[in-house]
Amino acid sequence: MLTECDRNYKWKSSPKEWTFPLQKCLLSGINVWCPAEPEKIGVHLYGQSFLIKSPIECINGTWKQSHEDISTIEMTTMTHT
Numbered sequence: 001m002l003t004e005c006d007r008n009y010k011w012k013s014s015p016k017e018w019t020f021p022l023q024k025c026l027l028s029g030i031n032v033w034c035p036a037e038p039e040k041i042g043v044h045l046y047g048q049s050f051l052i053k054s055p056i057e058c059i060n061g062t063w064k065q066s067h068e069d070i071s072t073i074e075m076t077t078m079t080h081t
Helices: 039-045
Strands: 002-005 011-014 024-029 028-034 055-057 060-065
Touching: 011 039
Parallel strands: none
Antiparallel strands: 002 011, 024 028, 055 060
């Protein structure tokens, strides 16, 4: 189990399998390390609103309005770089 604070500053535990192994992914157009089960962790900590994708993303180093549908989260797993 891993323990972290939720948005109300209350401690919440989640299975370590939701976090590890980390995987490379794109988040708002930026290459980052993501947990193994990002949707499960996000909903567990922040509720269903976590699944709504941000309308802003990084494009060529600049934050811009996305032209994609924002109704669901999109985390794209990257291949080896």
